[in-house]
Amino acid sequence: MKIYIKYLILVSLSFNAYSERWEIGPSDSSQDEIQEALILAEPGDTVYLKEGIYNLRHGLSLDVNDIVIQGSGMNKTILDFSDQKTGAQGLIVTSDNVVLKDFAVENAKGDAIKSKGVKNISFLRIRTEWTNGPDSKNGAYGLYPVESIGVLIDECVAIGASDAGVYVGQSEQIIVRNTRAEFNVAGIEIENSYHADVYNNIATNNTGGILIFDLPNLPKQGGKNVRVFQNKSFKNNTENFAPEGNIVGEVPKGTGLIIMANRNVEIFDNDFYDNETVHIAVVAGDLESGDDNYDPYPKSINIHHNRYSNVGSEPDSSRGDLGPILVDIAGTNMPDIIWDGLLPFTQLIFGQPETEKLVLKELDETKFLNLDVFWYVAFPFFHSSSRDKSLFNGSLENLPAIEEWK
Secondary structure (H helix, E strand, O other), rough: OOOOEEEEEOOOOOEEEEEEEEOOOOOHHHHHHHHHHHOOOOOOOEEEEEEEEOOEEEEEEHHHHHEEEEEEOOEEEEEEOOOOEEEEEEEEEOOOEEEEEEEEEEEOOEEEEEEEEOOEEEEEEEEEOOOOOOOOOOOOHHHHHHHOEEEEEOEEEEOOOOOEEEEOOOEEEEEOOOOOOOOOOOOEEOOOEEEEEEOOOEEEEEOEEEEOOOOOOOOOOOOEEEEEEEEEEEOOOOOOOOOOOOOHHHHHOOEEEEEEOEEEEEEEOOEEEEEEEEEEEEOOOOOOOOOOOOOOOEEEEEEEEEEEEOOOOOOEEEEEEEEHHHHHHOOOOHHHHHEOOOOOOOHHHHHOOOOOOEEOOOOOOOOEEEOOOOHHHHHHOOOOOOOOHHHHEEEEEEEEOOOOOO
16 A cells, blocks of 8 residues: 655745655555556655565656655665566656655666656666676666756666666766766766766776767767766776677777767876776777768867776777777787777878867876777778877866756
């Protein structure tokens, strides 16, 4: 039986409004009780899920604004979708000003928690996990906000996604912090998005730790203004288990961070260590996408004051185009940072504008390699890879912080 408690909220001296706190515990009827609460709740209400394991067979949905869904803790309130029969997600949210906090979603048939087309959504102390470990049959995404403005992901845990544990796509005003992503193909991914801060996170035991991507053939393109700082990306050496055909299936295992086709990206004050292929890769996107609106070349990438150790002990040459070329050119002397060297043909001949160049400000012992991929592939006789960081000693322009919405 549902239990709810009404709380009085004083809005002004002359007007009172009530919000409801719907309290639900695990039972044979909790599937219906939770969904009914998410339908009948009104703005300002809280749906509180008591401690326990909720065995759910159908996906849940919320389309009411200004709702809080709260549990008793990410290891205490567990929404278990192991026997899920319907729904592409464990939970989908399509309303604004929603707070999700202190519960877990396990073993969803598809994505764990998706939000789409919302304003101001917060994921606080949420855990998403596929408990059987890395498996191509796991759902693609753990925390999955898309086409949204105002995304906060804080103190969360994402484990076992066959694409990305934390994925924010085609969105703006994004903060991902204090979060651990582990045993996913991609730990944390910011894709086709504007204005993001990714900081104080741990990405470990993924195939690739952190991905900053821009892809073609999507409604929102031109990913830009992303800061990645004060993170730890280490031991991301899990074999790639993405289903065949997925773009992240091309990520070599042992990769700390990849920047692909983005612009105005700042990477600083991070720790990269024990990644078996490369710590940071800056690469172009799909040069043959057929999308006239897509710019595949990264621009204005600033990488500075990071810490690196123990790279390239077992480089992966089996995935995509990057791995084999890197291993062939670098040999046994694997770099901490690589740039594929791809540019529009005119810039290959006449040079890049100063404002679009890659800038590196790292310690002398930091190893760098410009792969010079165009000449390697098209005219190998003229190929000239370089390890000289001093060619990228431009001026730094620090990006502004993302302000958290109130």
